Amino acid sequence: MKIFTVQQLAEADKVTIEKQGITSEELMERAAGLVFKEIHARLNNESVPIKIICGIGNNGGDGLVVGRLLIEHGYYVSIYVVNFTKERSRDFLSNYNKIKEIGAPWPTLLKGAEDFPELHPKDFVIDAIFGIGLNRPPEGWVADLIHYINASGAFILSIDMPSGLFSTKTPEPGDAVIKANYTLTFQAPKLVYYLPKTAEFVGNYQVLNIGLDYEYLAAAPAEAQLIDKEEAKNLYIPRKNFSHKGDYGHSMIIGGSYGKIGSISLSAKAALRTGAGLVTIYSPECGYEILQSILPEAMVIIDEGEKELKNIQFEPEPDVICFGMGAGISAATVKTFESLLKKTKSPMVIDADGLNMLSNNKGFLKLIPKNSVLTPHPKELERLLGEWKDDFDKLAKAKEFTNKYEVILVIKDAHSITVSGDNLYINNTGNPGMATAGAGDVLAGVITSLISQKYEPLIAAVFATYLHGKAGDIAASKLSYQGMIAGDIVDNIGAAFLDLFKNDDRGME
């Protein structure tokens, strides 16, 4: 699913009105009507007190429409208007008048802290103060009102955006931003729903298709792509009937050191479970017996170093090399990594200590084969890019980095983001149970395996991140967030593939 900027959405609004020959008021009625339908379906005529807090722009207008429809359906509704200015949008005003027309009590005007409505934990608050038109941080008593609503303990449903949340900026601590339990948004999710410092304000969310002009949206360049099952399914390459293991490539997993052999075994097992034809693990000598006994499907080559990698030499050349898990950063390992970078021509996957070595030796960056995939977690990313001001600055720096070195970054987080040049792919699978030792090693193995099966490195990164998260979700559904470990993610990669085609006539082919 495409994620658009606020400017694109405003433009889509205009185009839609023109092309569909409707008024903006009709579009508001359509959009807010869908919000009403969702609320009605959930509340099912329950007599919960509903308090709708409206601003004076079109987000407030949506709130008024929802209020009118709820009142008409017999709900117990109080409407408040945050009267911070005399200016009101046209569609706000016409809907304001319509409240009177249905004979409902006139909305209460809030002019300062003394007017704040009583709120109780059992209330259902609809937040329609600001939407995507927010153009400065809320101040004074309006900011106080937002804090007051947050502190009430009421269930908060935000329309389109939690009020006070910008679409291109991270709030500072203490800023007035509604902390929604649920957000119902129009047409497309917003980038801030997925970033670490902003997602918490959005709560759970649902996207309502308000029928904005399809042609405009199809042609508009996306700010980012959200990767869900539909998108992931389109990336899948079916396996052929008359094929053999050579068709699915040879992955080589290089890493490990004394006490950290488990990491490469996880990556290798993940590569096998993702369908690699052949997997070789290249390890220090101390890993030999361990690896041969725990993973009979993999071949093992050992380095001359007993406890760490000292002189990486192998034959034949694999289709793809994954480097770094558990490797440590001793001087000898750094040196042999440098030679490996110099002689490897095809895209690599670089993780963990491989990334740390790149950060410690910035001169190595230009040696990375083009189109390689780097998989940093936030700390590793910071060491690579330097500090960032906020999530937006981080993404800008990441884009610059991938452009400069012609590589692909997978920024691992709750919603991992694959960055390639100016393109962002936001993953929508995964769960907090995956914050566990070895989960990253598994991801590196899945990406490597897909590259060895001739997926383009960018596609491999995006698809692997999806599958890895889905495998984690399936593991969590059986074991809980707490009970799952990285090996369970590996064990459910197959189920993640199967899930792509569940309830789909096409099947896996």
Ligand SMILES: NC(=O)C1=CN([C@@H]2O[C@H](COP(=O)(O)OP(=O)(O)OC[C@H]3O[C@@H](n4cnc5c(N)ncnc54)[C@H](O)[C@@H]3O)[C@@H](O)[C@H]2O)[C@H](O)CC1
């Ligand atoms: N295409 C769509 O997605 C549709 C969106 N709808 C709704 O419209 C809002 C956006 O409405 P807009 O009038 O442009 O802005 P807001 O209501 O978000 O802002 C209100 C108003 O307040 C002023 N303002 C901004 N920041 C502050 C501040 N900190 N303090 C005081 N005043 C502020 C600003 O000038 C605005 O005029 C969208 O989110 C949807 O809810 C349509 O209903 C359907 C189509």
Ligand SMILES: [K+]
């Ligand atoms: K809102």
